[in-house]
Amino acid sequence: MLLHLRSRLLNPSFFSVLNASSRPTPPFSLSFRASISQKPNSHYTSASKSSRPAPLSEAAQFVRTVLFVPPGVDPDEVTDDMVLPGSNIVIGPYAGDAKIKEVDFVKSSNRPKDCPKDDRPEFAMLGRSNVGKSSLINFLVRKKDVALTSKKPGKTQLINHFLVNKSWYIVDLPGYGPSKQAFNLIQLSSFTVLLMPLNLLEWIGPHSLKIPMTFFFTKCDKMKGGKGRRPDQNIQDFQELIRENYRQHPPWIMTSSVTGLGRDELLLHMSQLRNYWDNE
């Protein structure tokens, strides 16, 4: 997998997406890096650790200023092969054990207080109706009908908990839009995952201090034409809003439930969030 990732990283479109829109921003590190004491094994990073880090290309040096650097990684030691393709996410020592072996539907809840109450980490999908939240869950677990999807907006009406590998949850939420009900649910999650969030960014900025977020660009198979904006245009808008509302760049990733784009990368990123959570 490492080779596969490395070769895709060098795809010029990845860098051009970032270069096209980014003004240099100050290098950053995440505030929670300071509390790290353990470094679990990582199959992903072990290969790059065994050899000397390759010097960064000029493009990569620039890109590094907008990267999400996870716990356990020194921003000065980031190398090309640590960045997940189609994203700004650096993979660190907490990544690993990303495979989904089983998934069980647990329950649908009408209200937050009816949701399962335990300490397992949760990844909740939040975003407008019809952006592909439920499809993304099916895509991650490689099953067609775990979460119900529809061409028409408004299919998901309840809070649906799915237990993965008996150890962590994926939560499918109703889309916001006409109903705006998802706004009340943000506080529920240990981890919140957002989809196509452009008009959410300003709202969420001040409220998100304690909730790690990852932003998804869904339907990236629709690269050309159509009514909407292209993914690279969305990423440009996104980065503008990030600069206006956030001090540090949150992680973002491009996905497509149709082509499989971003699946392995996303699972790896989720594993590093989870493993960090477990070891904290």
Ligand SMILES: Nc1nc2c(ncn2[C@@H]2O[C@H](COP(=O)(O)OP(=O)(O)OP(=O)(O)O)[C@@H](O)[C@H]2O)c(=O)[nH]1
């Ligand atoms: N081309 C393309 N279509 C997608 C993709 N992901 C989802 N769709 C389609 O988008 C539509 C909506 O998908 P859902 O997963 O139901 O969207 P949702 O965000 O869960 O919608 P709500 O439940 O209403 O909030 C469906 O017709 C999907 O087939 C994708 O990656 N590419």
Ligand SMILES: [Mg+2]
């Ligand atoms: Mg849905």
